[in-house]
Amino acid sequence: MNRSISYAEAIREATDQALGLSDQVIVLGQLVDTPSGIFGTTTGLAEKHGADRVQDYPVSENLMTAAALGAALTGLRPVVCHQRLDFMIYSMDAITNWLALWRFKSNGKSGVPVTIRAIVGKGWGQGPQHSKSLHAWFAHLPGLRVAMPATAFDAKGLLLESIFGEDPTIIIEGRGLFSMKEEVPEKPYRVRFGKALIRRVGRDATLVALGSMVPPAMRAAEILAQEGISVEVIDPRTISPLDRPAILESVSKTGHLVVAEPGWQSFGAAAEIIAAVAENPASGLKSPPVRVNFPDSHTPMSMALEKLYYPGEQEIAEAVRGTLKKS
Amino acid sequence: MEEALIAQYHPADEMRCPIHFCIGQEAVPAALSLLLKPEDYLFSHHRTHGYYFAKGAPLRELFAEIYGRATGANGGLAGSQDISHTESRFFGGAILAGAVCIAAGAAFGLQHQKAKGISVAGFGEGATDEGAFWEAVNHAGAKSLPILFVVENNRYATFSDQLKRQQTDNIAERVAPFGVKSQSLFGNDAPLVWKTLSQAVNSVRNGSGPMLVEAYTYRWNSHVGPEDDGFNKYRPQREIDFWKRNCPISLLRQKLEKLDWIDNGEVSQMESEIAGEIAECFAFAKASPFPSEANWHSRNFSNATPVADALLAEEESTDFNPSQGEAKLAPY
Ligand SMILES: Cc1ncc(C[n+]2csc(CCOP(=O)(O)OP(=O)(O)O)c2C)c(N)n1
Numbered sequence: 001m002n003r004s005i006s007y008a009e010a011i012r013e014a015t016d017q018a019l020g021l022s023d024q025v026i027v028l029g030q031l032v033d034t035p036s037g038i039f040g041t042t043t044g045l046a047e048k049h050g051a052d053r054v055q056d057y058p059v060s061e062n063l064m065t066a067a068a069l070g071a072a073l074t075g076l077r078p079v080v081c082h083q084r085l086d087f088m089i090y091s092m093d094a095i096t097n098w099l100a101l102w103r104f105k106s107n108g109k110s111g112v113p114v115t116i117r118a119i120v121g122k123g124w125g126q127g128p129q130h131s132k133s134l135h136a137w138f139a140h141l142p143g144l145r146v147a148m149p150a151t152a153f154d155a156k157g158l159l160l161e162s163i164f165g166e167d168p169t170i171i172i173e174g175r176g177l178f179s180m181k182e183e184v185p186e187k188p189y190r191v192r193f194g195k196a197l198i199r200r201v202g203r204d205a206t207l208v209a210l211g212s213m214v215p216p217a218m219r220a221a222e223i224l225a226q227e228g229i230s231v232e233v234i235d236p237r238t239i240s241p242l243d244r245p246a247i248l249e250s251v252s253k254t255g256h257l258v259v260a261e262p263g264w265q266s267f268g269a270a271a272e273i274i275a276a277v278a279e280n281p282a283s284g285l286k287s288p289p290v291r292v293n294f295p296d297s298h299t300p301m302s303m304a305l306e307k308l309y310y311p312g313e314q315e316i317a318e319a320v321r322g323t324l325k326k327s
Numbered sequence: 328m329e330e331a332l333i334a335q336y337h338p339a340d341e342m343r344c345p346i347h348f349c350i351g352q353e354a355v356p357a358a359l360s361l362l363l364k365p366e367d368y369l370f371s372h373h374r375t376h377g378y379y380f381a382k383g384a385p386l387r388e389l390f391a392e393i394y395g396r397a398t399g400a401n402g403g404l405a406g407s408q409d410i411s412h413t414e415s416r417f418f419g420g421a422i423l424a425g426a427v428c429i430a431a432g433a434a435f436g437l438q439h440q441k442a443k444g445i446s447v448a449g450f451g452e453g454a455t456d457e458g459a460f461w462e463a464v465n466h467a468g469a470k471s472l473p474i475l476f477v478v479e480n481n482r483y484a485t486f487s488d489q490l491k492r493q494q495t496d497n498i499a500e501r502v503a504p505f506g507v508k509s510q511s512l513f514g515n516d517a518p519l520v521w522k523t524l525s526q527a528v529n530s531v532r533n534g535s536g537p538m539l540v541e542a543y544t545y546r547w548n549s550h551v552g553p554e555d556d557g558f559n560k561y562r563p564q565r566e567i568d569f570w571k572r573n574c575p576i577s578l579l580r581q582k583l584e585k586l587d588w589i590d591n592g593e594v595s596q597m598e599s600e601i602a603g604e605i606a607e608c609f610a611f612a613k614a615s616p617f618p619s620e621a622n623w624h625s626r627n628f629s630n631a632t633p634v635a636d637a638l639l640a641e642e643e644s645t646d647f648n649p650s651q652g653e654a655k656l657a658p659y
């Protein structure tokens with residue numbers, strides 16, 4: 001029987017084990033060496049593995065990402081941490097022009113296993129510059145893998161898979177998930193990229209949920225079960241690569257599709273998932289697919305507006321009921 | 328080599344990529360070619376050819392790359408301005424200052440692993456307009472990284488005079504307060520360039536921290552390609568004439584002849600050897616096949632994960648309880 005630990009503890013354990021497994025692993029980020037340690041995910045690691053391996057970095061996000069690439073060229077496997085995804089926008093050049101295309105540009109001769117941890121704030125007045133989830137931007141780039149772990153088990157397995165994989169990866173971590181517990185094996189293990197998990201088996205509708213929308217989607221499925229609606233909940237876990245076959249297979253069984261994505265709707269990941277299904281002549285779709293996203297607006301600070309801004313299980317459940325009515 | 332490429336650029340239109348020629352700026356890369364070791368890393372801006380040569384990367388693969396052939400240094404995927412040669416630890420790229428930051432990271436990686444070698448970044452004064460450049464300088468100074476910054480200050484970023492963009496033209500002075508030792512010099516005097524870079528390379532190699540060398544030089548050609556960009560009227564003719572009179576290769580030749588270290592016969596023998604090598608490179612490039620396979624996925628992602636396979640177990644997750652409340656946020 002495995003112990004139950006939180007999402008934050010799972011990240012810390014994965015990082016600790018990675019540092020122990022290989023001297024090539026280093027952790028870079030602002031305040032990674034302090035007791036608060038990126039919301040507990042790096043606490044104590046500098047003391048255990050050395051402040052040169054768990055290194056506080058200047059507030060120079062672009063340099064930090066490019067330097068991680070340069071360090072990877074010398075054989076290291078850097079883990080770059082951002083307290084908020086919003087801060088890493090300064091590193092878009094390093095990510096877009098260099099990291100994502102390094103393997104391509106070198107004609108496959110040089111790979112740069114850099115892991116970027118990007119935390120997305122939610123609630124408690126994070127406001128417009130501490131809450132953006134730009135996973136869809138990153139997934140748009142060839143050569144970059146994008147993971148959206150929703151639970152402690154996946155947070156640990158995907159982080160380890162990323163650190164010891166061969167391609168650059170961005171891991172989107174929902175700050176609201178950090179306290180949620182799950183049974184997590186103690187040993188270092190992997191969660192493969194591009195392998196969706198069916199979190200609940202169902203017959204009537206397929207509900208694909210990403211990252212921090214997974215817990216509310218599962219709660220919505222619970223609500224709907226009491227109404228006699230059987231929902232299949234699929235968590236793709238990574239959006240680049242995206243497990244399109246798993247989603248297609250589920251929709252061909254249920255005929256209905258709802259996608260819940262923790263981010264803006266237009267040009268987002270939900271649109272891509274729906275396109276993948278709709279493009280398939282044998283999709284078996286019986287009703288128009290529905291997206292549950294954040295409004296196409298920047299995030300408000302006021303808690304009154306936050307409540308209106310973030311969709312939860314009720315909105316997701318309503319979306320599923322809606323698709324079933326349309327058939 | 329550059330003149331030969333220019334002569335071939337247009338007639339057949341077989342080199343279909345932007346090329347930033349380095350004619351007039353030969354001294355710095357030539358000196359580096361004598362100073363760098365296989366374990367050193369060299370990162371270059373868009374004007375790559377001199378630096379590619381400086382790291383001893385194979386010339387025929389440069390030619391084949393420009394011709395877009397499968398035998399090119401990057402299989403025809405990168406071209407002149409983005410070329411790299413992994414085995415030679417040479418990496419170029421066109422986005423200004425990006426490669427300087429990567430160079431700082433390689434220096435950090437070498438220092439962290441106590442590995443032999445230094446990291447060198449070659450770029451123009453235009454890259455120092457970028458904030459990212461100063462992030463790299465700051466970190467290099469703060470951590471005493473084994474990095475050599477080499478600025479070829481040719482006064483212009485495309486058609487824009489440095490003094491329209493910056494308050495002074497002395498980058499060497501401005502990096503000093505960051506803890507980066509620096510030296511500026513007339514960059515067309517090859518022996519002086521060699522001597523200065525040699526001291527700088529040794530200083531960085533000996534662990535004395537980062538250094539920046541600013542070589543004032545000039546490009547003869549247009550910013551990019553062989554066409555004349557003089558219609559932009561950004562450089563006075565007498566300035567061009569001055570620098571052409573101070574061609575680094577002619578200056579070196581005059582000096583060596585004066586010292587009687589070289590004679591006409593030796594020069595023409597050298598020239599014909601070089602011409603032969605260039606002809607061989609052209610022949611190799613033109614005879615090489617074009618890349619044909621699309622395989623887009625494996626061009627962008629790895630197909631194997633050997634390290635993860637060796638270190639990580641396979642596990643299945645058990646049931647997750649979704650009814651837990653979300654984390655209460657706090658500033659830190
Ligand atoms: C980030 C970025 N902005 C703009 C450009 C377009 N650009 C290409 S070369 C160049 C000028 C470069 O001048 P400098 O760094 O002095 O090098 P030089 O061409 O003089 O050798 C510019 C602005 C670019 N490549 N990258």
Ligand SMILES: [Mg+2]
Nearest residue numbers: 451452483484
């Ligand atoms: Mg210039």
